[in-house]
Amino acid sequence: MDQIRPGYVIIHRPVPLDDVEAPISMQYLPIEKSEIFEALRSSSYFFDLSEAVAEKLALGVSLRRYERGEVLFWESDPCAGLHIIRKGSVKIFKVSPQGPELIINIFEDGATLNEVPVFDHGSNPVSVAALETTDVWIIDASVIHKVMEEHPEMCRAVIANLSKNLRMLVHKVEELSFYQVTNRLARLISLLPEEQLSGSQPYRITQNQLAAQLGTVREVVARSLSELQRSGAIKVHRRRIEILDEKALSNWAQCTPE
Numbered sequence: 001m002d003q004i005r006p007g008y009v010i011i012h013r014p015v016p017l018d019d020v021e022a023p024i025s026m027q028y029l030p031i032e033k034s035e036i037f038e039a040l041r042s043s044s045y046f047f048d049l050s051e052a053v054a055e056k057l058a059l060g061v062s063l064r065r066y067e068r069g070e071v072l073f074w075e076s077d078p079c080a081g082l083h084i085i086r087k088g089s090v091k092i093f094k095v096s097p098q099g100p101e102l103i104i105n106i107f108e109d110g111a112t113l114n115e116v117p118v119f120d121h122g123s124n125p126v127s128v129a130a131l132e133t134t135d136v137w138i139i140d141a142s143v144i145h146k147v148m149e150e151h152p153e154m155c156r157a158v159i160a161n162l163s164k165n166l167r168m169l170v171h172k173v174e175e176l177s178f179y180q181v182t183n184r185l186a187r188l189i190s191l192l193p194e195e196q197l198s199g200s201q202p203y204r205i206t207q208n209q210l211a212a213q214l215g216t217v218r219e220v221v222a223r224s225l226s227e228l229q230r231s232g233a234i235k236v237h238r239r240r241i242e243i244l245d246e247k248a249l250s251n252w253a254q255c256t257p258e
Contacts (some may be wrong), residue, residue: 036061039137043084043112045157053151060143066090066130075127079117081141085109088134092126093212103212104172106131115165118144119158176215179255182224184214186252189234189241199240206239228252 036058040046046057063086066072073080075094089108093101104126107113117124118141148154175184188210189197196205211221225241228234233248234241243249 031063033058035063036137039063039084039086040139042110043082044161045082045112045115045154048157049151049154053147053154056147056150057139057143060140062138062140064136064138066134066136068130068132070130072128072130072136073114073124075125076123079114079122079124079141080138081114082112082118082139082144083114083128084137084139085111085113086135086137088136089131090128090134090136091131092128094126100217101212102215103209105168106213112161115158115162117141119162121145181214181216181220182227183252183255185210185221185224186228186233186249188213189228189243190246190249190253192241197241197243199238204239 037051037054039061040049040054040057046054049057060081064072066088072083072090085107087109089106090113091106092104092113094104095101113128114124116122121141148158175187179187192205198204207218207221207225211218214221225234225236228249229236231248231252233243233245233252235244236242
């Protein structure tokens, strides 16, 4: 595990694909204590903590930068701590024994992740990788445990946030169980930002990524895109997805195509 110096930034460089044993170089940069407090206040776990409690948590805070495609942590690895995205975006994913990847969620600026192993003292239940250059605050799990023992009022925020995450997962199970891929794809397209639909780098979303988010394979996504296109809801051209009829797309998303 990295030896973290509180108050410094750790910048990780991607490992070259043709040399997986190459070490990751790290650059330490000073950061202001006020930035650490601002990061803590941005998290729904710590937004209402007193300054004294925030001071204790700040002792275990570091900031890391990951380049696009770099893995923040792997499933089953020991938990480094609670992660708060300062800037950028990451994908939360699992890889099946057969190889296909399932994207569970995508998080952007301000999101907090990896709560489960922080609070149950277990290993990471998922893997996380950067979708672009991403700066991430990491609060050491052992520091959080110590502060929670001293300030049990923190448990209220933990319970509320873990309950919110559970609701999100229940909704995910509901979609996978009750909706066809075309319906789920229509719903996803309606929620994607324009830059991802535009097909321009570095934000464009591929059919493999769509499939991963929907819990299916690329071939099924291709057929569903064709079905939506035939209905007049969208147009797919040169990796760009253009919404032609928002009402028709909404009908597909609600499982009531005309």
